[in-house]
Amino acid sequence: MADMPADSRSLRFTKGHGTENDFVVLADLDARLDLDADLTRRLADRHAGIGGDGVIRVVPTASADEESVRALADRAPWFMDYRNADGSVAEMCGNGTRVFATFLRREGIETADEFQIATRAGLKGIRFEGDLVATNMGRWRLVDEDRARADGFDSLVHVTGHSDPWSALSVDMSNPHTVVALPEGVDLDALDLLHAPVVRPVPPHGTNVELVRILGPAHIAMRVHERGVGETRSCGTGVCAAALATSFWAGDPEPTRDWTVDVPGGRLRVRALPGHEVELAGPAALVADGEVDLSTL
Template sequence: MGRMADVLAFTKGHGTENDFVLVPDLDGTLGLSPARAAFLADRRAGIGGDGVIRVVPTAHADEDDVRAQAEQARWFMDYRNADGSAAEMCGNGTRVFAAYLRREGLESADEFVIATRAGAKRVRADGDGWAVELGPWRLTDPAASERDGVDALVHLGEGDPYSAVSVDLGNPHTVVALPEEVDLESVDLSRPPVVRPEPPHGTNVEVVRPIGPGHIAMRVHERGVGETRSCGTGACAAAVATSFWAGSLDTGSTWTVDVAGGRLTVRLLADHGVELAGPAVLVADGTLPLATLPA
C-alpha cells in the first residue's frame, strides 16, 4: 500500500478500541503537519481516530534522537494525538503499528524493534495480539510519592479533589486512587481533569478501581484527545501505581487491566521495566484525495 500522486492511502486499526489512522510514508517525503493529523483524526470531517500514526523509515525521522535509533529499529512510529500534537509514544498504538508492519511485509520476524520519541521499543507476537516492552517507568516525584503515597491532587468535575500519583512511561500519567464509595462509571471525564501541581507538558489521567488480586478496572482521559476506550501506557501506569500503593512492585507480577474497549495484560519486569500485551486489529484500508487535506 502506498501513496499515489494525488491520493493518500490509509489504514484504520485499533487496540482495545483505542483507534488510529495509519498513514504510510515509506519514502519519508509526505510529512504530517498538526493540521493534517487533526483532520485525519476528526470523526466527522475526516476519517476518525484517537490518534494518527505515520509509518516512516527511522532514518527519515525529523528528530535527531529518533534518527539515532535507526541502527536497531527500521521503522519509526510517528504518533500524533487527535488534536495534531506530537506525542512521545502510545502503548496500544505500538501493537497496531507492529501488526501493520507485519501485514505489509515491512517486518517479517515475530520479534523486532520499533522507534518512538520515547526511545526504541521491542515488540513480539503474542497469540492473536502483540506484546511490547515499554521500557523503564519512574515516579515523577519520588520524594513526595514515597513519603505520602501521592504527589498530586486531581479535580474530576465538581467536589473535592482525589489523591493521585504521577508515573512517567516515556509519556506522563497521573493515576487517581478512587475511594471505595465512588463508582468508577459515575466519574465525569467529559472535561479535562484539573491536576495540581500542573504538569508542564500536560498529562494523561487514569481513574482506577481495584477488582481483585492483580486485577483492576480503569477509565482514562488522554491529553489532547479526551476520554478514550483504552490507553496502553495508561494501563501500565495504573498497574504500577496500584502495585506501589500495595507495597509490592515484584518483578514478574502480572496485572489484568479492564478498560472500556476490552482487556489488557501488564507484566512488571526487572529494573522498573514493564510489558504490555493485548489485541491489535486492522479494520479497513482506504484512500482519500490529497486535495481534501489542509494545506
C-alpha cells in the first residue's frame, strides 16, 4: 500500500501514466498528508524529485477540503485530489482518472468493473473494458456558443515561430480548453510548444491549448500545452475537447460517432454519450512503487 510510513520524513508513492501523461500517486487513506503547493512542485520536479505532469492524492471523499466534494461521498468513497506540476489545484485530469482507478483496483480498494470516483469537477464514472479504462468525463459545452455557431471560432491563438494567429474554439470540459485546427502546410510535429501559446481574449482562469491535425474521418492527431505544466505527452480532457471541436467544425454539433485521437504518448478513444456527455477510453499503467526522502527534495 503506497501510503505515508511512520517516519514522516519519507513518503511512499506510486508512479503511473496514461498515454505517457505521468503522475505521482500518493495514497492518503487516513487523510493525514498536507499536500501543499510546495510539496507538489518538489515531488513533480523531473530533475530533483520523482517527476510527473501532476500529483494525485488518493483520499476519502468524506475528508476532502471542499464541501462540494464531500457531498459526493455517499456515491463515490474515493476522491482524486489532483494538482498540476506547478502546485496549482486542478478541477480534474482525464488521463489521471484512469491511473487513479487502476491504482484503486490494484490495491483492492475498489473491486468492481464499474464504479464512480469523486473529483472537483463532480462524479466521474469508471468502466474497465479489457486493456482499456473508460471514464465518463461528464458534460461539455462550447464557451461562446453563439459566436461559435456564427463564426466557427471564438478566440485567436498565437504560437511561437508563426507570425499570424490562428482561429480557435473554446470548449469547457469542467476545465478550460482552446482548440486550434492547424492550417494546411503547418507541421504539427514541428511546432514550438516550449513557450505557452498566447490566447486572445485572455481566458480568466488560463487554458489548455490543443493543436490539431485532421488525419481522416473521425481521426485526428493532437499536441497540447497544459496550463500549469507545459507540453505534455497527452491530456485526457484536451483529447475530448479536440475531438468535440473538430466534430463541430465538421458540421456535427451533436457528435454521434467515436473519434480516434493520436497524441505523442499513444492513442485514445472519444465517444459521445447522451445528455451532451462524453467518454474517454485508453490505457493506464502503474510502473513503479517507491519511497522518497522528503529532506532531499
